[in-house]
Amino acid sequence: MSEIPPHLKYTKEHEWIDSQNEDSFNVGITDHAQDSLGDVTFVELPEIGSKFTKGAVFGVVESVKAASDLYMPVGGEVLEINEKLADSPELLNQSPYVSGWLVKIKPDSNNSLGDLLSATQYEEEIR
Helix, strand or coil: CCCCCCCCEECCCCEEEECCCCCCEEEEECHHHHHHHCCEEEEECCCCCCEECCCCEEEEEEECCCEEEEECCCCEEEEEECCHHHHCCCHHHHCCCCCCCCEEEEECCCCCCCCCECHHHHHHHHC
């Protein structure tokens, strides 16, 4: 069974968001997503300062099996990208929730996490 940390929120497209810090949220892909993709070979991330609406494509993950778009779980501005993924895309496979985070965003003020999935709801979604 895939690891699903209870403190994160999830999308049906298999992204996670950590909203514990009110000023900035980390975004990544779930353990289920990295497992489905197989060995990640390349990650394309946006430039710092880019702004995205909820659901917009903000990057691409390529693996030995497929390329997959990344969707922004909430609207916001990219504050930071995980530079380590350029040289070590396998971090997404090894540690999708810690070392393999993708971007840190400053959420829009009108941001709602309410329609994102809880860990329990996400677990039901991927069953």
